[in-house]
Amino acid sequence: MQANYDFQASREWWSQRWLELLDSYRFKKRLERARNYARQGNILSIKFANAKVLAKVQGSEPEPYSVSLALDSFSDEEWGFIVETMSQRAIFAAKLLAGEMPQNIEEVFTANGLSLFPFTLPEVHSKCSCPDKANPCKHIGAIYYQLADRFSEDPFVLFQLRGRTKEQIISDLRKLRSANISDAEAQTLDVRESINNQQTSLNIDNFWQYNQPLESSLVVIAPSTGETVLDVLGSIPLAKEDENPASINSTDIVMKYLNSLYKDASQKAFLAAMNVGNQ
Structure with a gap:
């Protein structure tokens, strides 16, 4: 698969945040080779198997190397808290549905004691079939850069690495927002009924009439x-x-x-x- 990889300073912030993790790696020469692999189309295929990334990267040998990459997935309970927090902030749902990552999306995760982005490279579980013992090798590094492109195109890919697909998140958000709207409508009806009951208990025609004797x-x-x-x-x-x-x-x-x-x-x-x- 030919990668159309362009290193732009204006890259979306969430993709840049992902690349900053890789840039913390001290072996800069290896990273340069990884960028070249991503630019030159050495990544032959890349796909998702649930929350794991599986890829084929062409190296110096005729047979391409197999690369896998994964993050620790959040539990169903943790994702339940995350989506509920998202549903309480309409701007998050609106931006995500528009294909944009909210600037302060990390607040949703930190509020639930979690982090969307890994803090260190060891938190990224990666393997490569090449003989290089270093991790990340240039083949794994190329997948890092390729994923940054994927994140730019679809921020939900980042969520998928944490265990939730785009379809699951959108479905859960819609259910929670529908429930919240139903609750709000029920409260509005209760208020209207209370006002109507108060109005019907008053006789407007006699409102200004005073029938008691005056001292x-x-x-x-x-x-x-x-x-x-x-x-x-x-x-x-x-x-x-x-x-x-x-x-x-x-x-x-x-x-x-x-x-x-x-x-x-x-x-x-x-x-x-x-x-x-x-x-």
């Missing part, structure tokens, strides 16, 4: 001495009579009339209230 000593009836509605609203902006400037302004006439009506209405209301209070 006469507590009732004070007095005319208003503050600003009236007319004072607050001000003069009505009627047109001026330009033809006869000496005549009384139309606005003044209307306002005087309204003031007299307001005083008359206020006096009648006061007398009516006094009569009711004396009954």
Whole structure:
């Protein structure tokens, strides 16, 4: 299989994080040969057998070497906690479904006492059929670099190395999110039912009615001495009579009339209230 391997500085952060692990290896010459193997198409095949990577790498001999690579898989219980934590942060599910690794995805794993990325090379269990006793040899190193490309194309490959496929994670996320939505809808219905029950127990028509007798000593009836509605609203902006400037302004006439009506209405209301209070 011809590898289209390009070492770009702009590589996705999760792929770069994986390569940083390999870059910690002190035998730089061996890593250079591994990069060349990845560039030049020496990786003939690469596939997954559950959480293990199996590959064929062409070396200096006619027969290609067999390479295997694996990480420690998380248990079903641990993955249950991980996916539940993911489901509580919608941005994680949205980015993963879009083929992007959330920048702070590692928080999901550390919150459950785990790490998505291995800390040291010995945490990566790798073997090669070549006679080189060093690990990683250049054939294993080439698979490291090839996996970085795979991670860039599909971040779920990294999860698969930890024991969960893309289909399993998406299915579990959808189930948990559906359950969360159902719970939220049930809570909303409970609140609506409670509000409806409160509303039906009130008689809106009689809301302002007070049918209990009033204590006469507590009732004070007095005319208003503050600003009236007319004072607050001000003069009505009627047109001026330009033809006869000496005549009384139309606005003044209307306002005087309204003031007299307001005083008359206020006096009648006061007398009516006094009569009711004396009954």
